[in-house]
Amino acid sequence: MKIKRYEDLDLQGLDVMREIGSIGAGHGATALSRLLRKTTRITIPTVSILGCEEAAERIGDMEKLVAAALVKMSGDIDGIMLFLFDLDFANTVLEPLTGCTWDNFLDMDDMACSALEEVGNIVICSYINAFSQLVQMDIQLSVPSFTVNMVGGILMVPVAEYGYETDKLMYCSADFVIEGKSSSDWLLMLPDIPSLNKILERLGVL
Numbered sequence: 001m002k003i004k005r006y007e008d009l010d011l012q013g014l015d016v017m018r019e020i021g022s023i024g025a026g027h028g029a030t031a032l033s034r035l036l037r038k039t040t041r042i043t044i045p046t047v048s049i050l051g052c053e054e055a056a057e058r059i060g061d062m063e064k065l066v067a068a069a070l071v072k073m074s075g076d077i078d079g080i081m082l083f084l085f086d087l088d089f090a091n092t093v094l095e096p097l098t099g100c101t102w103d104n105f106l107d108m109d110d111m112a113c114s115a116l117e118e119v120g121n122i123v124i125c126s127y128i129n130a131f132s133q134l135v136q137m138d139i140q141l142s143v144p145s146f147t148v149n150m151v152g153g154i155l156m157v158p159v160a161e162y163g164y165e166t167d168k169l170m171y172c173s174a175d176f177v178i179e180g181k182s183s184s185d186w187l188l189m190l191p192d193i194p195s196l197n198k199i200l201e202r203l204g205v206l
Contacts, residue, residue, distance in 0.1 A: 039179050080190045082190070
């Protein structure tokens with residue numbers, strides 16, 4: 001039976017999305033390792049269906065300042081990919097790339113913001129390339145957009161995009177471990193509901 005909302009996903013569907021997340025995030029970690037020239041791996045991903053406020057609580061709180069790279073998916077799959085950085089993770093990747101660290105997102109210069117946007121784009125593209133090969137679907141990605149905002153403001157983007165279908169988000173989390181230092185990041189892969197049904201059908205869940 002096709003699902004009508006994210007929260008209709010059963011344990012089998014969540015397990016499938018978790019496995020996809022593990023494969024995709026693993027490729028993202030490999031790309032990040034090459035970019036930073038540092039050994040990088042990921043922890044086992046978790047996948048949850050959460051409301052906006054619940055997702056924000058996992059990240060910190062609604063008013064926590066974070067940076068985000070956003071990419072839209074089209075082709076066989078329509079949806080949004082969001083990759084969020086907290087300040088600690090942002091500095092972990094900025095120091096080897098730019099030689100600088102920052103005390104506040106709002107103080108970052110154009111070079112730092114551009115570097116974070118590119119890191120987010122590389123991780124998302126690596127994730128989607130692995131995912132598209134797994135499900136044998138053609139997925140095009142938009143040019144990334146980058147923003148610094150409170151968690152609540154950023155999470156309202158997918159809620160507004162798909163609010164007519166659900167107020168829930170599919171929240172994926174897997175920490176990057178860079179040369180032994182664990183850093184939290186948050187990756188939200190949000191296919192629309194017809195696309196999610198396509199994925200589950202292709203993988204034999206529906």
